[in-house]
Amino acid sequence: MATRTDPKKDVVIIGLGWTGAIMGMELANEGLEILALERGEDRSTVPDFQYPNIFDELKYAVRYDLMQKPVNSTLTVRHNTAETALPYRHLGSFLPGDGVGGAGVHWNGQNWRPQAVEYRLRSYVEETFGADIIPEGMQLQDWGVTAEELEPHMTKFESVAGIAGKAGNINGEIQEGGNPFEAPRSAEYPMPPLKNTWDSELFADAARNMGYHPFPRPAANASIQYVNDYGMQLGPCNYCGYCERFGCNNYSKSSPQVCIIDALKRKPNFSYRTRSEVLKIEKAADGKTATGVTYFDDKTGEEVFQPADLVLVCAYSL
Ligand SMILES: Cc1cc2nc3c(=O)[nH]c(=O)nc-3n(C[C@H](O)[C@H](O)[C@H](O)COP(=O)(O)OP(=O)(O)OC[C@H]3O[C@@H](n4cnc5c(N)ncnc54)[C@H](O)[C@@H]3O)c2cc1C
Ligand code: SF4
Structure with a gap:
């Protein structure tokens, strides 16, 4: 049960990876008031993917620091319909993102x-x-x-x-x-x-x-210096090889933050909240129309109802 209701937005976006960032930019350019809710931490090239810390193979490649933690939230799997689905305790080939940028931070490109x-x-x-x-x-x-x-x-x-x-x-x-x-x-x-x-x-x-x-x-690894239509800049890749499972320290691997989010943050009609996990999409009495979302605000420990005309589920697509 929500203990707080926040002012209504035109759009609430669940998850701020590639899909959330792209939709955020497109709809912000239409002049809509947008709030993105991301369950994980905020992340930027500096300080989060800086040299030399980002080359910590134990932390990122083995312990999956940038990814969803199965202890907090996991997937279940079964091999046929007669089995009871059991939870993944350790991620394998699927490494869902957790935090701003989502899987677009540690993808290959x-x-x-x-x-x-x-x-x-x-x-x-x-x-x-x-x-x-x-x-x-x-x-x-x-x-x-x-x-x-x-x-x-x-x-x-x-x-x-x-x-x-x-x-x-x-x-x-x-x-x-x-x-x-x-x-x-x-x-x-x-x-x-x-x-x-x-x-x-x-x-x-x-x-x-x-x-x-x-x-x-x-x-999605820059071969030359490049500036996109949003004014976001990429520098040429230095072929370090730390693409998958790591964030790029060199602004060379295309990611939501390097290509979109920093430009999106400058828009007055866009805002985002981290450590905000959406628990439920609320519906009107017709049972079909979304009226907003209820999310857990990890910073205050409250359950919050965020009303919105449009709810975009950009939460997981692997
Ligand atoms: C290791 C790896 C390598 C890959 N390599 C490639 C590649 O080379 N080429 C390619 O095309 N694709 C690749 N992919 C796939 C590609 O990265 C993803 O398909 C893409 O980044 C998905 O973007 P998305 O925004 O749709 O979802 P995501 O990046 O998963 O973003 C969803 C966001 O939603 C958040 N979220 C989830 N649930 C909630 C909730 N309840 N409330 C609030 N927030 C929530 C998550 O924390 C996450 O930040 C790779 C993926 C991985 C993991
Ligand atoms: S510099 Fe190049 S190889 Fe290294 S992580 Fe960035 S895109 Fe990948």
């Missing part, structure tokens, strides 16, 4: 676009191999949107995040050195590809000589 056919996989398999090949109950589906429809949004994200890569297909024209099988894109990547290592060069040469089309993987 590989930034592939799906191939056109992947958006209509069920249709493609039926057309190519016949409907009978899909076993009953197999959850193979078309997405309901096409590569063409999503293309402008992919391009926008690549521009905000500053993706390094080499286009393989611009408006239907195959580009030398890129992935010839990618769906048509409207523009080149905002940054040139990262440098290859010597062994990758040898591999690429060998593949090319065999008639294949090696291409650099698209990366």
Whole structure:
């Protein structure tokens, strides 16, 4: 039961990772009053990802300092419907984020676009191999949107995040050195590809000589100095290798804070609260319309009702 009710906002965002930051920026630009609630701590490149502390492998890679703690909140898993789902006690390959930036702090930054056919996989398999090949109950589906429809949004994200890569297909024209099988894109990547290592060069040469089309993987790791449309700056990657499980100390790995959040913080119609875990989305009497959220304010120990016209669940998407 909430012990405090705060003034109403137009929008409340649950979770401040990539999704929350992107939605926050888009809606703040529309002039809406926005509050983001993040369960974890506040985090910025300085002081949280500073050299040399961020290279502490025991703290970050082994003890998962930047991630959700199963002791506080975990996932349950079962192998079939007859089993009772049991909680994860130790995270494995899925390492959900906890704190401002979410998983976007400790991700790698590989930034592939799906191939056109992947958006209509069920249709493609039926057309190519016949409907009978899909076993009953197999959850193979078309997405309901096409590569063409999503293309402008992919391009926008690549521009905000500053993706390094080499286009393989611009408006239907195959580009030398890129992935010839990618769906048509409207523009080149905002940054040139990262440098290859010597062994990758040898591999690429060998593949090319065999008639294949090696291409650099698209990366959210800056290859050059870059400033995005929000005025956020990235510096060239120094190839330290501490991407996954660590925050980048060099403003080179695209993250919500490096690419969006610092610009978002300057907007008077955006605010955010940390250590604020949303417990429930409250609904109107119709049982459908969200009226706000109840969250636990860890700083005061209170349960708070935050009314809002729009509730965006940006809390977990891995
Ligand atoms: C180790 C790792 C490597 C990855 N590498 C890649 C890669 O190379 N390429 C790629 O495309 N993707 C990669 N991903 C996936 C990608 O990082 C995520 O899909 C993406 O960051 C998700 O962003 P999000 O904002 O949707 O969710 P999240 O980043 O999970 O953010 C959700 C936020 O919500 C908060 N939250 C959760 N519950 C509540 C609550 N009840 N109340 C308040 N706040 C809450 C969390 O603390 C978190 O900060 C990787 C992920 C991980 C973990
Ligand atoms: S400097 Fe480059 S390799 Fe090192 S963490 Fe940042 S993006 Fe990753």
